[in-house]
Amino acid sequence: MSVYSNKQKIIVILGQTAAGKSALAVKMARKIGGEVVSADSRQVYKGLDIGSGKITKKEMRGVPHHLLDVASPKRRFTAAQYQKLAMAAIKKILARGKTPIICGGTGLYIDSITKGIVFPEVPPNQAMRNLLEKKGADELFKLLRKIDPKRAKNIDAKNKVRLVRAIEIAKKLGRVPPLPSRAEGNPASKYEFMKIGLKLPENELKRKIKKRLLARMKEGMVSEVRKLHEDSLSWRRLEELGLEYRYVAQYLQKKISREEMLSKIKTESWRYAKRQMQWFKRDKEIKWKGGR
RNA sequence: GCGUCGGUGGCAGAGUGGUCAAUUGCAAUUGACUGUAAAUCAAUCGCCCUUCGGGCUACGUAGGUUCGAAUCCUACCCGGCGCA
Numbered sequence: 235m236s237v238y239s240n241k242q243k244i245i246v247i248l249g250q251t252a253a254g255k256s257a258l259a260v261k262m263a264r265k266i267g268g269e270v271v272s273a274d275s276r277q278v279y280k281g282l283d284i285g286s287g288k289i290t291k292k293e294m295r296g297v298p299h300h301l302l303d304v305a306s307p308k309r310r311f312t313a314a315q316y317q318k319l320a321m322a323a324i325k326k327i328l329a330r331g332k333t334p335i336i337c338g339g340t341g342l343y344i345d346s347i348t349k350g351i352v353f354p355e356v357p358p359n360q361a362m363r364n365l366l367e368k369k370g371a372d373e374l375f376k377l378l379r380k381i382d383p384k385r386a387k388n389i390d391a392k393n394k395v396r397l398v399r400a401i402e403i404a405k406k407l408g409r410v411p412p413l414p415s416r417a418e419g420n421p422a423s424k425y426e427f428m429k430i431g432l433k434l435p436e437n438e439l440k441r442k443i444k445k446r447l448l449a450r451m452k453e454g455m456v457s458e459v460r461k462l463h464e465d466s467l468s469w470r471r472l473e474e475l476g477l478e479y480r481y482v483a484q485y486l487q488k489k490i491s492r493e494e495m496l497s498k499i500k501t502e503s504w505r506y507a508k509r510q511m512q513w514f515k516r517d518k519e520i521k522w523k524g525g526r
Numbered sequence: 527g528c529g530u531c532g533g534u535g536g537c538a539g540a541g542u543g544g545u546c547a548a549u550u551g552c553a554a555u556u557g558a559c560u561g562u563a564a565a566u567c568a569a570u571c572g573c574c575c576u577u578c579g580g581g582c583u584a585c586g587u588a589g590g591u592u593c594g595a596a597u598c599c600u601a602c603c604c605g606g607c608g609c610a
Contacts, residue, residue, distance in 0.1 A: 251564080276564060286564080314561035342563050353561045363562095371567095390558065393567040399560085410560070476564035501553075506564055512557070 241426040242328050247337040248273070248344055248514060249432030250507040252442045253524075256289045258432065259337035263297040269327045270294075271320055272301040273338025273347075276475060278316065279307040281462055284455040285478035287446070300327075307467055307475070314353040317346040324425075341513035348429070350422030354411055356403045366398045377401060385410040431520040433511070443503045447478075447496065456482055477502055 245268065247259050259270045272278070276286040280303045288302060300323040305311040320336070324347070327334045336344060345351055366374060374397040379386040382404040390396055403410045434442065459482040463472060472483035478499055485495040514520060 274564090275562090310562055312561040313563075317561085340563065342559080342561095346561090351560065356561075358561065385560090389560095390567055393559085395562065395566045396559075399562085403560085412560085474562080474565075479564080502564080505553095508555095509563090509565095513559075513563090 241424060243333060243426050243428060244324065244348075245333060245335045246344060246348060246427050246429040247335060247432065248339060248341070248429065248520070250434070250439060250510050251287075251339055251503060252439060252446055252507070253339075253432040253434055255337050255339065255432055256287075256293065258430075259335050260289075260293065260295055260297050263333075263335050264295065266333055268333040268335045269298040269300065269330075271323050271327070271334050271336045272299060273316075273320070273336050273340050273343040274301075275311070275313075275316070275340040275343060276479075277302050277338075278305050278311050279303070279475075280305070281307055281458075281465070282475070282479070284450050284453050284458045285482065287450075307462065308471070310358070312358065313342050313346050313351075314357075316343050317351070317353065320347055339510055341510060345517075348422055348427045352411075354403045354407060356406045359402055362402060362405075363398055366401060367394065371397060374398065374401065378404065381405065382409045427519070429517065429520040431514060431522040433522060433524055435524075439507060440500075440504060443507075444500055447499055447503075450478065451496075456486070459483055460486055477506060 245262065247255050247262070249255050262268060263270055274286065276282050277288045278301060279286070282288065289299065301316070301320055304319060305315070320343070324334045324336075336347060338344065342351075346353070369377075371392045371394050374394060375386065375389075375391045378389065378397055378401050382400065385400050385404065389400055400410050433439075455478060459472060459479060462479075463469065463483070463486065469483050469487055473480045481490065481495045481498045481502070484490045485492060490498065
């Protein structure tokens with residue numbers, strides 16, 4: 235990053251769950267006159283508050299936050315939608331002469347902005363997905379190989395979710411377009427990103443996850459999930475949302491005990507944190523703070 | 527105390543003479559990631575040797591039967607249940 239660069243600057247705060255990103259974002263925003271753009275695939279949904287660890291009005295301390303509560307949990311929000319909305323928010327913030335601070339733990343969402351991922355212009359086709367999902371991975375792979383051998387070469391042949399999407403794209407466009415380069419023309423090249431990564435040592439992170447879980451239980455996470463279900467979110471959908479929503483939903487359906495719910499949320503949160511790191515690790519532009 | 531069922535790898539739980547270092551699930555570790563990403567998926571997972579492959583130690587403990595035992599027999603220890 236050069237001080238002489240005249241590109242517009244954007245700060246990115248990322249890291250594992252429970253690492254303390256939101257608080258740092260607010261602090262920085264107040265200091266430099268910034269606004270926060272959340273990059274969290276669950277906090278985009280209205281009503282997912284306690285379980286998703288959404289920042290409260292009070293915690294915002296007057297700093298405007300974007301990309302929270304922008305979608306109904308009944309319908310699936312996508313990375314492509316995120317990208318559009320977040321880019322629009324960033325432009326508005328910059329136009330006001332303020333600094334956007336992207337803050338969140340969803341790696342794909344962050345990359346969609348900072349790397350300018352170009353998602354193929356093929357919206358999800360639920361009818362087709364329902365059909366394809368009935369098939370086995372082998373069958374899907376053969377199908378993809380037939381219509382787009384090039385994509386088939388690199389895809390994970392056992393991952394049905396990816397296979398279905400690839401077929402969905404290939405059927406419409408004839409093939410899955412190659413990944414865009416980071417060169418000019420890429421919207422991301424207009425900005426200069428300063429990426430700050432937050433991480434904690436393993437035992438401390440585990441401790442925080444545990445503590446946070448108990449706090450959420452006290453705040454009424456279980457009734458939040460119960461209410462979401464009563465407001466017509468199916469159990470299936472709630473389980474699909476993962477982590478606290480998945481296991482609290484299972485508990486409310488009496489599929490698991492309260493004790494199992496708590497331990498599941500803890501171990502799954504830890505595994506999630508590891509997957510997050512796995513993703514962030516590849517990005518050499520991140521400057522890490524804390525941890526080892 | 528008698529009877530009975532059982533004690534298997536971090537946990538759960540298969541296996542009941544050879545093809546078993548031992549099915550499977552979970553956890554763990556490493557990794558993938560082009561509109562579900564808190565999602566989805568893969569590999570590894572007793573110890574040692576360099577992979578192929580080989581060696582060693584293992585299925586409560588100690589003996590025994592057998593060419594060969596996690597699997598059969600005996601004793602002992604531990605746990606559940608029943609009767610006392």
